[in-house]
Amino acid sequence: MRSFVLPVFLLLLGSAFRSAARESTQPPPGAVVVKPGTNVAGEFSDLGAAVDSLPADNTSQVVFVYPGLYTGQVNISRAGPVTIMGYTENAFDYSQNTVTLVHNASLATGALSDDLTGTLRVLSNNVSLYNLNVRNDFGVASTNGQAIALSGQADHLGVYACGLFSYQDTLYTNVGNHVFLKSYIEGAVDFIFGRHSIAYFEGNTIASKGAGCITASGRELNDTGMYVFNENTVIAAPDAFANVTGNVFLGRPWGDWARVIFKNTNVLAPMNKTIWSIWDPGDDRTDFILFGEYDSFGPGVAGADRANFSTVLTGAQAAQYTLVDAIPDYREWVDGEYLL
Ligand SMILES: *[C@@H]1O[C@H](CO)[C@@H](O)[C@H](O)[C@H]1NC(C)=O
Ligand SMILES: *[C@@H]1O[C@H](CO)[C@@H](O)[C@H](O)[C@H]1NC(C)=O
Ligand SMILES: *[C@@H]1O[C@H](CO)[C@@H](O)[C@H](O)[C@H]1NC(C)=O
Ligand SMILES: *[C@@H]1O[C@H](CO)[C@@H](O)[C@H](O)[C@H]1NC(C)=O
Ligand SMILES: *[C@@H]1O[C@H](CO)[C@@H](O)[C@H](O)[C@H]1NC(C)=O
Ligand SMILES: *[C@@H]1O[C@H](CO)[C@@H](O)[C@H](O)[C@H]1NC(C)=O
Ligand SMILES: *[C@@H]1O[C@H](CO)[C@@H](O)[C@H](O)[C@H]1NC(C)=O
Ligand SMILES: *[C@@H]1O[C@H](CO)[C@@H](O)[C@H](O)[C@H]1NC(C)=O
Numbered sequence: 337m338r339s340f341v342l343p344v345f346l347l348l349l350g351s352a353f354r355s356a357a358r359e360s361t362q363p364p365p366g367a368v369v370v371k372p373g374t375n376v377a378g379e380f381s382d383l384g385a386a387v388d389s390l391p392a393d394n395t396s397q398v399v400f401v402y403p404g405l406y407t408g409q410v411n412i413s414r415a416g417p418v419t420i421m422g423y424t425e426n427a428f429d430y431s432q433n434t435v436t437l438v439h440n441a442s443l444a445t446g447a448l449s450d451d452l453t454g455t456l457r458v459l460s461n462n463v464s465l466y467n468l469n470v471r472n473d474f475g476v477a478s479t480n481g482q483a484i485a486l487s488g489q490a491d492h493l494g495v496y497a498c499g500l501f502s503y504q505d506t507l508y509t510n511v512g513n514h515v516f517l518k519s520y521i522e523g524a525v526d527f528i529f530g531r532h533s534i535a536y537f538e539g540n541t542i543a544s545k546g547a548g549c550i551t552a553s554g555r556e557l558n559d560t561g562m563y564v565f566n567e568n569t570v571i572a573a574p575d576a577f578a579n580v581t582g583n584v585f586l587g588r589p590w591g592d593w594a595r596v597i598f599k600n601t602n603v604l605a606p607m608n609k610t611i612w613s614i615w616d617p618g619d620d621r622t623d624f625i626l627f628g629e630y631d632s633f634g635p636g637v638a639g640a641d642r643a644n645f646s647t648v649l650t651g652a653q654a655a656q657y658t659l660v661d662a663i664p665d666y667r668e669w670v671d672g673e674y675l676l
Contacts, residue, residue, distance in 0.1 A: 357426040358673075360467060363400035367421075372404035383420075383437055384410040390418065401468070403434035410437060410456050417462035424467040428674070430497045430520045430541075436469040442504075443480035450508055454487030461491045461512070464671065469499035476503050476546075481525070484508045488533065495519055496674045502527065503545060509535040509563070513663045516540055517674035522573050524580075526552035528563065529590060536662050537565040539676050543573035544605050547583035549613055553594035558624070562595040564657045567676055569602040570636060581606040584636070586629070588613040589621040597628040597649070597657045603636030611637065612646040620645075630654035 363369050369379040370386045380386035383399070383406040390397045396417040403423050412418050422435030439455035447453040456470045465486075474483035481504040486495070491512030499520040500506050506523035507516075510530035518539045521528060524546035528535075531554040542550060550570065555561040572580045584605045587596045612627045614620040622645035629642075630649040642648065649657075659666055659675070 360427045367398040367400040371402040401435045409439045413459040419464040422467035438471040440473045442474040442483040451487045454484040457487045464494040466496045472502040492669045509533045524548040540568045544584045545573040546577035547579040549585040549588040551587035552590040554590035555593040556591040565598045567600045571604045585613040589625045594625040599630040601632045603634040607636040609641045610643040612643045
């Protein structure tokens with residue numbers, strides 16, 4: 337019996353401190369280590385090289401990244417699960433992230449697809465990202481400005497306390513089931529978009545940098561795809577352009593069957609009064625969409641005069657869009673410590 341006392345005590349202690357700061361300052365056993373300028377054999381100074389070094393098999397692998405600015409595109413495409421963890425003294429707070437990956441690519445710089453502009457491209461299942469800032473620094477262009485920070489093209493993608501930064505198309509949540517928890521997502525134009533994924537967002541700060549739509553759901557059929565947002569905060573980015581005022585929308589329909597639900601949202605950004613937008617004048621795409629809101633609050637929605645193609649959900653309707661409704665197997669792969 338005696339030998340059980342200590343583990344049980346540690347377990348209780350662990351749960352008591354669950355919502356307090358949690359450090360992630362040491363590589364877990366077996367992790368591949370990334371550190372700026374390292375000369376240690378087996379360590380990497382380049383994040384992409386570390387990811388490329390992982391065995392092409394079904395084993396689970398962890399990459400631990402020490403503080404620093406890392407450059408270049410990173411593709412994750414091996415068969416087995418991959419976890420990338422950034423060094424942090426508070427793993428629940430994106431604002432204390434110390435690791436940044438940056439790349440600069442867009443259709444205008446010659447990339448052949450949205451996905452190929454991505455700074456971090458997730459092409460295989462079971463990828464978890466913790467405490468990483470991922471930037472596409474291309475910036476603004478009047479055409480071909482698509483410049484993805486994170487491209488999600490596979491199933492079971494978990495994004496925890498990360499920071500995603502670009503201007504147009506920051507987050508491509510395209511294929512598979514994805515969760516984005518306690519993170520920061522910044523952009524101006526269609527900066528959360530994709531065609532087929534089921535994506536669940538909770539406890540994030542979503543920051544508009546200029547005039548444009550937060551989401552552009554590209555759902556084209558009556559399939560399972562949807563974006564569900566619960567308890568997020570929408571702000572104007574600290575360095576937003578002046579034209580952010582009056583020109584932020586929760587979404588516009590890239591696909592005719594766009595489906596986007598915002599529940600319990602604290603809206604601090606200076607929204608357009610209509611809150612939601614058509615795709616383009618003369619090409620509305622609103623016939624089959626569901627743009628739903630439940631209990632939005634905050635100055636951004638005071639005085640709203642919502643577009644007639646959007647829906648204010650009843651409590652009963654909103655209750656159909658929970659995490660378990662969207663992603664029934666979430667308990668098998670989502671890190672529940674990041675849920676509110
Ligand atoms: C991974 O496991 C699956 C199912 O067992 C197998 O079909 C596949 O060949 C394995 N892949 C690699 C790269 O080992
Ligand atoms: C990522 O994949 C794309 C497409 O296969 C390739 O063009 C690019 O060079 C890859 N990037 C790296 C850093 O390996
Ligand atoms: C990886 O993801 C696939 C697809 O969702 C899933 O079937 C599988 O169980 C996952 N594997 C692991 C080891 O988590
Ligand atoms: C990104 O690349 C483009 C063209 O290659 C260049 O004009 C631009 O200055 C770069 N931006 C940054 C932030 O490096
Ligand atoms: C918003 O302002 C920025 C900076 O001046 C500009 O580049 C961008 O094109 C503007 N957006 C719109 C939709 O006018
Ligand atoms: C879309 O699919 C759902 C689930 O299969 C079904 O209940 C619903 O009636 C369909 N909607 C339309 C407009 O066909
Ligand atoms: C709201 O959006 C419409 C359509 O883009 C635009 O014409 C109008 O000027 C916007 N309102 C404000 C206050 O900017
Ligand atoms: C919705 O509003 C638009 C623009 O104000 C108007 O043209 C359209 O007829 C309205 N549609 C419905 C179904 O009321």
